Ligand SMILES: [Zn+2]
């Protein structure tokens with residue numbers, strides 16, 4: 001293809017799904033095609049991990065589909081060799097009591113990147129942690145985020161203020177910072193990265209996850225950032241990345257990260273911005 005970006009591709013999409021999770025659409029090769037169109041170097045496939053005992057089974061692959069997932073990513077990687085660097089990743093649910101299961105699962109394949117996610121909307125979370133006091137539920141969510149980082153199982157903590165969209169009537173970001181700051185202190189101490197997830201603009205509280213003041217607090221603690229569109233359709237690969245990186249710059253960040261072989265790679269935001277190819281809207 002004719003290359004119209006200013007510099008060569010350097011950035012990865014670090015959060016994308018496959019149809020195996022039962023709520024995403026399109027083949028991984030279509031996601032890779034969009035990654036190429038947007039001037040990305042690579043695509044990290046991070047489908048929801050299989051969990052035992054029917055845990056939140058409606059939105060993830062079954063345990064016996066895991067090999068199919070690994071094969072699907074490998075096949076797409078071969079198909080796009082030399083054009084888009086397609087890698088095997090995983091979005092793994094963090095839920096207290098499943099640490100040993102996760103440890104085994106994460107050792108069972110050569111993952112390049114593992115996102116750790118606390119999903120407050122799943123039935124298991126609601127049953128265990130929900131109450132009428134939504135502020136208390138929000139506090140619990142941020143405590144669990146810190147705990148997830150402390151397990152050492154994950155490379156980056158996904159959409160780290162997701163709770164706001166499920167408790168929006170009780171969300172007060174200013175008040176919440178009192179509980180977010182100590183959680184961020186704990187996360188910073190682990191060295192684990194956190195995600196700026198652009199899909200938040202399509203949710204109940206229409207802003208990226210996390211919100212700008214929380215990003216600024218993360219910057220104060222030198223917490224590295226991975227970028228994710230959380231694409232469940234191919235068209236959303238790298239969606240909002242320009243806006244996201246400009247927001248990061250306003251919060252004082254000069255670099256973004258992605259992972260290869262579970263090692264953090266860092267690139268300059270100014271270069272990443274120059275490497276992106278703008279979305280062309282059909283006329
Ligand atoms: Zn998620």
Ligand SMILES: [Zn+2]
Nearest residue numbers: 015017091230
């Ligand atoms: Zn996701």
